[in-house]
Amino acid sequence: MPMKRRTFVKNGLLFSGALTLPSLLPAQVKSSGPLVAQVQGESPYEITKRAVAEIGGMGKIIGRGDVVMIKPNIGWNRTVEQAACTNPEVLRALIELVFTAGAKKVMVMDNTCHKAEDCYQRSGIEAMAKKAGAEVRYCDENRLVAHDFKGEYLGKWPVFRDFLEVDKFVNVPILKHHGSAGLTIAMKNLFGILGGNRGKLHRDMGENIADLAGNFTNHLVLVDAYRVLMRNGPVGGRLSDVELRRTVIASTHIMHAEVAAVVLFGKDPRQMEFLQAAFSRKMGEIEMAKIPFKSLTI
Amino acid sequence: MNTQKGKLWQRLRVGSQVLFIILFFFLLLKSGQAEISFLPFSGFFFYLDPLFLWVNICSGPLLHIFLLALIPFFLTLVFGRFFCGWICPFGALQQFFTWLGSRRKQSKIALSHKSLRWKYLLLIVLLVASLFATQWLGWLDPFSLLTRSSSVSLYPGLNFLAQHALQTGADSQTLAGKISKPLYDFSRQFLLTVKQRTFLQASAIGLIFIGLLLLNLYRRRFFCNYLCPLGALYGLLAKYSLFHLPLNQNCTSCGICANHCTYYGGPFKDYLKSECLVCLNCLNDCPFAAIDVRFGLPRAGQIPALAPQRRKILAAIGCGLAVAALPQIAVSKKMKGHPFIRPPGAVAEKDFLKKCVRCGACMQACPTNAIQPAVLQAGLEGLWTPIIIPVNGYCEYECYRCTQICPTHAIAKLTLAEKKQFKIGTAVINRSACYTYADGYNCAVCEEHCPVPGKAIKLREVEVNNFRGRVKMVKQVYVVPDLCIGCGICENVCPRTDAPAIAVKAEEEQRENPYG
Numbered sequence: 001m002p003m004k005r006r007t008f009v010k011n012g013l014l015f016s017g018a019l020t021l022p023s024l025l026p027a028q029v030k031s032s033g034p035l036v037a038q039v040q041g042e043s044p045y046e047i048t049k050r051a052v053a054e055i056g057g058m059g060k061i062i063g064r065g066d067v068v069m070i071k072p073n074i075g076w077n078r079t080v081e082q083a084a085c086t087n088p089e090v091l092r093a094l095i096e097l098v099f100t101a102g103a104k105k106v107m108v109m110d111n112t113c114h115k116a117e118d119c120y121q122r123s124g125i126e127a128m129a130k131k132a133g134a135e136v137r138y139c140d141e142n143r144l145v146a147h148d149f150k151g152e153y154l155g156k157w158p159v160f161r162d163f164l165e166v167d168k169f170v171n172v173p174i175l176k177h178h179g180s181a182g183l184t185i186a187m188k189n190l191f192g193i194l195g196g197n198r199g200k201l202h203r204d205m206g207e208n209i210a211d212l213a214g215n216f217t218n219h220l221v222l223v224d225a226y227r228v229l230m231r232n233g234p235v236g237g238r239l240s241d242v243e244l245r246r247t248v249i250a251s252t253h254i255m256h257a258e259v260a261a262v263v264l265f266g267k268d269p270r271q272m273e274f275l276q277a278a279f280s281r282k283m284g285e286i287e288m289a290k291i292p293f294k295s296l297t298i
Numbered sequence: 299m300n301t302q303k304g305k306l307w308q309r310l311r312v313g314s315q316v317l318f319i320i321l322f323f324f325l326l327l328k329s330g331q332a333e334i335s336f337l338p339f340s341g342f343f344f345y346l347d348p349l350f351l352w353v354n355i356c357s358g359p360l361l362h363i364f365l366l367a368l369i370p371f372f373l374t375l376v377f378g379r380f381f382c383g384w385i386c387p388f389g390a391l392q393q394f395f396t397w398l399g400s401r402r403k404q405s406k407i408a409l410s411h412k413s414l415r416w417k418y419l420l421l422i423v424l425l426v427a428s429l430f431a432t433q434w435l436g437w438l439d440p441f442s443l444l445t446r447s448s449s450v451s452l453y454p455g456l457n458f459l460a461q462h463a464l465q466t467g468a469d470s471q472t473l474a475g476k477i478s479k480p481l482y483d484f485s486r487q488f489l490l491t492v493k494q495r496t497f498l499q500a501s502a503i504g505l506i507f508i509g510l511l512l513l514n515l516y517r518r519r520f521f522c523n524y525l526c527p528l529g530a531l532y533g534l535l536a537k538y539s540l541f542h543l544p545l546n547q548n549c550t551s552c553g554i555c556a557n558h559c560t561y562y563g564g565p566f567k568d569y570l571k572s573e574c575l576v577c578l579n580c581l582n583d584c585p586f587a588a589i590d591v592r593f594g595l596p597r598a599g600q601i602p603a604l605a606p607q608r609r610k611i612l613a614a615i616g617c618g619l620a621v622a623a624l625p626q627i628a629v630s631k632k633m634k635g636h637p638f639i640r641p642p643g644a645v646a647e648k649d650f651l652k653k654c655v656r657c658g659a660c661m662q663a664c665p666t667n668a669i670q671p672a673v674l675q676a677g678l679e680g681l682w683t684p685i686i687i688p689v690n691g692y693c694e695y696e697c698y699r700c701t702q703i704c705p706t707h708a709i710a711k712l713t714l715a716e717k718k719q720f721k722i723g724t725a726v727i728n729r730s731a732c733y734t735y736a737d738g739y740n741c742a743v744c745e746e747h748c749p750v751p752g753k754a755i756k757l758r759e760v761e762v763n764n765f766r767g768r769v770k771m772v773k774q775v776y777v778v779p780d781l782c783i784g785c786g787i788c789e790n791v792c793p794r795t796d797a798p799a800i801a802v803k804a805e806e807e808q809r810e811n812p813y814g
Contacts (some may be wrong), residue, residue: 003757077694077695077696112790113747114694115492115493115666115694116492116493117491117492117665118665118694118697138486138492139492140492141493142461142465144464153499175552178744179742179745179746179757179773180740180741180743180745180746180752180757181771193572193812197793198793199741199791199792199793200745200793200795202740202741202742202743203733203739203740203741204739204740205740230753232752232753233746234747235746235747235749237749237751237771238752244773246760283402
């Protein structure tokens with residue numbers, strides 16, 4: 001049955017009215033998103049704990065008896081000082097917090113770029129995570145399953161089962177320079193859950209990153225920017241390329257944490273292809289001013 | 299000597315063999331995992347090998363640690379081929395399979411005693427051939443053979459089986475799973491590699507190894523009796539050794555002492571000191587305690603003749619000369635370079651072929667599985683010498699294990715700082731395959747991975763017509779040859795699935811350049 005002209009006009013007005021409504025209430029939109037907390041300080045361990053406390057505490061995120069996966073960047077056979085992998089002190093703070101919140105089990109793993117054993121060892125992450133009581137796992141190619149991300153660019157791709165079989169997922173990247181993506185932070189860090197020929201995803205990298213981050217639940221994002229690799233990333237190696245920033249950023253909103261980290265690095269979020277792609281997918285705000293943000297030094 | 303004592307000696311011998319075989323595999327396994335400072339020790343068995351001392355003397359400069367080989371050399375003049383019977387780990391494996399063979403019905407087809415001379419002829423062939431441009435002893439030397447077979451075939455093969463068996467069990471929620479889970483975790487921590495290691499010719503080298511072991515079911519200690527060049531050298535010495543097994547008046551000429559004799563002889567029938575491995579099975583077998591153990595200078599006529607005939611020796615020398623000469627007249631010798639890359643620190647190709655004993659210790663030590671036994675890439679004379687195949691593994695920037703483990707310094711000892719500078723080749727981009735050139739879209743995976751400070755692979759933004767015919771800005775990759783050290787991680791990670799669009803070539807490799 002054809003639609004009556006009157007109904008069409010009425011619906012049209014109602015619909016466009018509904019669309020304009022949010023823009024009439026800018027203040028409410030700003031405060032409705034989860035908070036992004038940026039904390040600066042001497043100890044990577046302390047600032048991590050503080051940042052999590054600032055966004056409401058781990059108890060809000062982790063439930064009793066949860067199995068939690070913490071996914072740092074362990075991609076490279078590099079030391080803490082070379083700032084290519086997540087700071088183990090940051091990881092220690094998170095593991096402790098997650099256990100205190102009542103988690104049953106904490107696992108730490110990443111699909112590395114260099115040889116896994118080397119990366120796990122030299123980064124100091126394996127030793128630290130084990131000491132803190134987490135189970136350190138290696139990516140085992142026998143445990144790959146095809147997972148459908150249902151993105152515009154990224155569809156089915158092999159993922160290590162371990163990442164899918166947990167209750168909560170905590171994303172702990174290190175902020176650093178990246179040749180093709182510009183920067184690598186939390187969204188790009190998710191490449192570490194993937195197997196297969198990941199190099200292929202570098203074509204239309206921004207779109208793939210946005211599809212991946214938009215279709216995988218991150219319960220907490222904590223960006224390690226204690227030491228920041230400013231040039232020659234993501235592998236780095238030269239100490240002169242590393243700057244001491246003594247900062248971490250925490251949020252439950254991956255894109256907003258990402259934007260804050262880009263700003264911290266000193267780049268314009270609008271220049272980042274993957275943020276543009278995420279913005280066009282309505283994953284969040286791309287302008288820092290529209291993000292509920294709190295910065296403090298301890 | 300009574301049978302009781304014979305049993306004791308036999309047990310001691312087996313105990314010693316077990317001990318040394320455990321030591322050998324412990325060192326081998328460790329060389330793949332242990333701290334770098336441990337690696338020079340893992341060459342323990344190589345340093346006890348007089349053939350390697352000879353290789354070292356021929357190729358110079360003398361490495362003093364090889365003087366250790368003089369110990370078994372001179373001890374053989376006292377104790378006979380005790381090294382073969384009591385210490386050699388490959389010999390122990392042969393003994394084990396011989397023991398397995400002794401439990402099945404013996405084949406009636408016997409090789410004549412003359413076949414024991416094969417190994418002397420082989421030794422002559424290899425020694426003569428090694429006097430010239432290439433060193434050939436490593437092909438058959440028992441330590442080279444065992445190390446190579448274990449690192450390339452045995453260990454990765456067992457890894458595969460264990461991985462799959464334990465993994466399947468550990469994943470299931472059954473009782474079997476609960477039992478195998480701790481076993482799996484333990485192996486994962488101490489034995490298994492995260493990524494299955496793969497090798498060129500893993501099957502060929504593995505089949506040769508299995509073949510050599512299975513031949514023991516047909517003839518006792520086949521390799522030791524008929525092929526081993528080290529055994530041949532010790533045989534020549536043992537002929538004049540002080541150790542001998544005379545018979546006393548108890549002997550009833552029953553011939554039981556031949557029952558388990560490794561060379562089918564025995565003190566009664568055919569006592570050949572050059573072939574006796576001092577296994578002392580005969581002491582145990584003799585029901586009448588008729589065999590004595592004595593040390594003394596051999597009297598004339600006591601040295602049995604099992605020397606190859608003169609014309610056969612001449613033929614062996616001729617063979618050796620042919621083996622030496624033929625590979626040297628190949629066209630590849632005239633080329634400016636070669637189509638393969640060697641591990642960092644490898645000495646100039648000419649010297650490399652004189653020093654490398656093809657033991658494959660570097661292949662076991664290489665954490666990224668980059669070092670591979672050459673098939674024919676380096677010519678026939680380069681068979682099983684180490685080359686780097688970047689598609690299989692890259693040369694890790696922070697690693698210098700191969701430079702520390704090479705027993706003969708064919709891969710020179712470098713410090714980590716020196717190794718980081720050592721240029722093993724140069725990456726070359728195939729622009730008709732690289733996505734950033736051929737198809738016109740961003741990729742740069744190679745640039746990301748390049749470990750050189752300041753990057754030897756760089757990006758430049760260029761306007762190109764992409765594969766849709768649109769004008770687009772693309773970050774094209776390019777190599778700075780002077781910065782590139784040829785580690786090959788770019789070739790390793792290139793996402794092209796047909797063949798990498800960037801590959802390391804021996805162009806500008808440092809080892810051939812005296813000014814490098």
